[in-house]
Amino acid sequence: MRLEKDPLNLIICGVGGQGNILASQIIASAGIKDGFYVIIGETYGASQRGGAVMSHLRLSDEMQQGPLIPEGLSDIILGFEPVETLRTIHSFGNPKTKVIINPRPIYPIEVLSGRIEYPQVEEVIDAIKKLVEVVKVVEATKIAKGMGETMVQNMVMVGCLAGSGWIPIRIDSFEEAIRDVFPGKELNSKAFKAGVERIMDIVDSDMDI
Amino acid sequence: MLNVEMDSGKTVLLMGNEAIARGAIEAGVDFCTAYPGTPSSEIIDTLAKVASRFSLYVEWSTNEKVALEAAGGASFAGLRSICAMKHQGVNVCSDFIFSTNLAGTHGGFVLVACDDPSAHSSTQEEDTRNFARFADIPLLEPSNVQEAKEMTKWAFDLSERLKVLCMIRSVTRVSHARGNVKLDEIKREKRSIDLSNSPYSSGFPSISARHSSLHEKLDRAEEEFNRSAFNEYFGPDDASIIIITSGTGWMYSREAVKILGLDEIGILKLGTTWPVPEKLVLTHLKHADEVLIVEETDSFLEQNVKVIAAENRLKINFYGKRSRDIGDIGEINVDIVINALKRLKGIDYTARNEEYVRITKKLGKALPPRMLSFCAGCPHRASLWAIKRAIRWDGRDAYVCGDIGCYSMGIGPTGFMQLKTLHCMGAGIGVANGLGNLRIFGFDRPIIAIAGDSTFYHACIPALINAKHNGASILFIILDNCTTAMTGFQPHPGVAKDAMDRLTPIIKLEDVCRGIGLQVEISDPFEIKKTTKTIYEMLQLEGTRVIILRRACGIAEAKRKRVYVDQTKCIGEECGCVRFCSRVFNCPGIMWDERAGKARIDEVVCNGCGACAQLCPRDAIVVDE
Numbered sequence: 001m002r003l004e005k006d007p008l009n010l011i012i013c014g015v016g017g018q019g020n021i022l023a024s025q026i027i028a029s030a031g032i033k034d035g036f037y038v039i040i041g042e043t044y045g046a047s048q049r050g051g052a053v054m055s056h057l058r059l060s061d062e063m064q065q066g067p068l069i070p071e072g073l074s075d076i077i078l079g080f081e082p083v084e085t086l087r088t089i090h091s092f093g094n095p096k097t098k099v100i101i102n103p104r105p106i107y108p109i110e111v112l113s114g115r116i117e118y119p120q121v122e123e124v125i126d127a128i129k130k131l132v133e134v135v136k137v138v139e140a141t142k143i144a145k146g147m148g149e150t151m152v153q154n155m156v157m158v159g160c161l162a163g164s165g166w167i168p169i170r171i172d173s174f175e176e177a178i179r180d181v182f183p184g185k186e187l188n189s190k191a192f193k194a195g196v197e198r199i200m201d202i203v204d205s206d207m208d209i
Numbered sequence: 210m211l212n213v214e215m216d217s218g219k220t221v222l223l224m225g226n227e228a229i230a231r232g233a234i235e236a237g238v239d240f241c242t243a244y245p246g247t248p249s250s251e252i253i254d255t256l257a258k259v260a261s262r263f264s265l266y267v268e269w270s271t272n273e274k275v276a277l278e279a280a281g282g283a284s285f286a287g288l289r290s291i292c293a294m295k296h297q298g299v300n301v302c303s304d305f306i307f308s309t310n311l312a313g314t315h316g317g318f319v320l321v322a323c324d325d326p327s328a329h330s331s332t333q334e335e336d337t338r339n340f341a342r343f344a345d346i347p348l349l350e351p352s353n354v355q356e357a358k359e360m361t362k363w364a365f366d367l368s369e370r371l372k373v374l375c376m377i378r379s380v381t382r383v384s385h386a387r388g389n390v391k392l393d394e395i396k397r398e399k400r401s402i403d404l405s406n407s408p409y410s411s412g413f414p415s416i417s418a419r420h421s422s423l424h425e426k427l428d429r430a431e432e433e434f435n436r437s438a439f440n441e442y443f444g445p446d447d448a449s450i451i452i453i454t455s456g457t458g459w460m461y462s463r464e465a466v467k468i469l470g471l472d473e474i475g476i477l478k479l480g481t482t483w484p485v486p487e488k489l490v491l492t493h494l495k496h497a498d499e500v501l502i503v504e505e506t507d508s509f510l511e512q513n514v515k516v517i518a519a520e521n522r523l524k525i526n527f528y529g530k531r532s533r534d535i536g537d538i539g540e541i542n543v544d545i546v547i548n549a550l551k552r553l554k555g556i557d558y559t560a561r562n563e564e565y566v567r568i569t570k571k572l573g574k575a576l577p578p579r580m581l582s583f584c585a586g587c588p589h590r591a592s593l594w595a596i597k598r599a600i601r602w603d604g605r606d607a608y609v610c611g612d613i614g615c616y617s618m619g620i621g622p623t624g625f626m627q628l629k630t631l632h633c634m635g636a637g638i639g640v641a642n643g644l645g646n647l648r649i650f651g652f653d654r655p656i657i658a659i660a661g662d663s664t665f666y667h668a669c670i671p672a673l674i675n676a677k678h679n680g681a682s683i684l685f686i687i688l689d690n691c692t693t694a695m696t697g698f699q700p701h702p703g704v705a706k707d708a709m710d711r712l713t714p715i716i717k718l719e720d721v722c723r724g725i726g727l728q729v730e731i732s733d734p735f736e737i738k739k740t741t742k743t744i745y746e747m748l749q750l751e752g753t754r755v756i757i758l759r760r761a762c763g764i765a766e767a768k769r770k771r772v773y774v775d776q777t778k779c780i781g782e783e784c785g786c787v788r789f790c791s792r793v794f795n796c797p798g799i800m801w802d803e804r805a806g807k808a809r810i811d812e813v814v815c816n817g818c819g820a821c822a823q824l825c826p827r828d829a830i831v832v833d834e
Binding site for chain 1: 220221222329353354355381382383385386387388389457460461463464468542543544547559560561565566568569570572573575576577578579580581582583584622623788791792793795797799800801811812813814
């Protein structure tokens, strides 16, 4: 399998505690299983403390890439949180970027305390639609809650990516990677499968500018 | 089996710090020490996990000075030893670096310093490469995850050949990157203990002989570096414009040149940066008219290369940090290199059109910022709330000196802006020693110092003894969350386990403090009213006294009890509490339900600690036991 564009630049964005880093590890491990050069650049340390977290994941057929995606060059954004997705597009989006987004907000502390307002989620998604090629909205937290554990929204989102057809990594490789990382924890594999199935049902919303 | 212990020949996903650990294992490391600190902690975390399989000795030391000295002891005895730390740790252990460099070593002795440019998880950014030049020790700078493994392995051989401490300088984008690493063979060797080369001393009484011997070692290192495979030139042999780069700068430079299509530019990638491989650098300076230096944090490489150019009377235009073409603060990236090359070549490039950038910039500016906060369930929030209330009751405007740990965030809104000083490990109680002894100058505000449990063992004890001995009036509050939380829950002397998971005796905070002769009170911060009263009462006393606020970290010991707001009891804005739980107490797990006009718990975020339930004036918050 060759990449149409080398490197393929993927960003996972969200908030500390949402399992962004594990999600990026699963995707990278699956990529290595399929013979790609993979690099993840991520910022954490303060990530469990309510801060924004972003993982840059780059796939290449040719060579190991640098850990940071240059401005405006993301191909795919996996957005675990609406405002963080728009923030990521601000720096890394372009009219060809494809987006999968979980619309469930995680409110910043300044919003909870009433000092700042959180924008309407519908407005955030509308703004994103105008800036990128495709947006697929997946209620990943709801799906995860339905399975009894909101924490696995990250695996639902990884499933969506795997089923989107936007990344040339085999579904089997993802499943194997999930089993490697979470041995004996069936819920993660189940959440992944739910994501794969969900994304197939969603109709693309085309860019309308 | 962990990726890091897989067989030779396999390609696996490793984090940079795991790759450093694997490099050490492949080199047959015996003795491993560290004090945790982001972005370095996973090196020893990883080695600790495989300690029994590879018969390693691994410890979490109380601080970086002890860690480096312990590793030095093992090296003197002939063992291969590694010591890892974040950049600020190098400041702590620098005293020993400046004598062990002269004393020499026996078994391979490697210091890994992980810098944090842009201070993602630090209170400052600093460039530890300066220590290598300062102390005359060889320096290696990996540019990616694979090279981090290879360099670590090689550093042991180099150290053993030269009989000197070798330093590896990693940065966040290497240590915390994850990528493909091809594994090599693990060489386990049973080394015998041999102290026959003693004495190991900085040189006393023959300092000049030791110092000149150190310089000879550096000369030999430079000879090796001129031939090292970690240094490589890419591009036309006669390029008139070249980039000289090290560390992450190599990956960024390569990509910038590729994006701009500037095949005519040569790149000299250096992996061994002190001593500078002069012959190699000179070869490429000779064909260049213009040189861009790409490196992270300080103009270290730039200054060293310029010395070579000056000594050889080369006429070259240099661009780098001194010309501000590569930012002289913070982390660098591909875009910074692209912009420098655009200026140098007078060319145009933008990834996105102006209109797109204008729209996204406008949208981006309107987004709510996401400030750091204590996690849901964090005991520090309750502790700082109690401190704030006690100071209010006391009415004398007590002044709080802060320290390093999760609770450093107490300087911001999440900790009710209680901390008024924040410096380095142990500096809270240290600074309080000054402020607590200003009565003869007419200053009589009460002084509080706070520190975490791990910070206490690391750097607070001498300052606490100093306070007692010199009669400083300080209320010292230890926020004991029973782990080293900020760096990933490493054990410390106050818990019953060590790095290798062996049971160890607990060295209790209260025993240490009482041993110094200090009055100690202990309280659970989640009993907020009792804690506030204890702090208030202790504030009324004079002299050095201690309160331990003990409650395990909310993440390490998540309760996941269901907590919810009984909306029939919450009366919203009519209460007069002015949305105390969501607006004032500031836990990210509590939100304001606009539709109902009442408080609500966010089930995705709530950790189930129940601290808020004690503070609600209507008892509307329910904890399902």
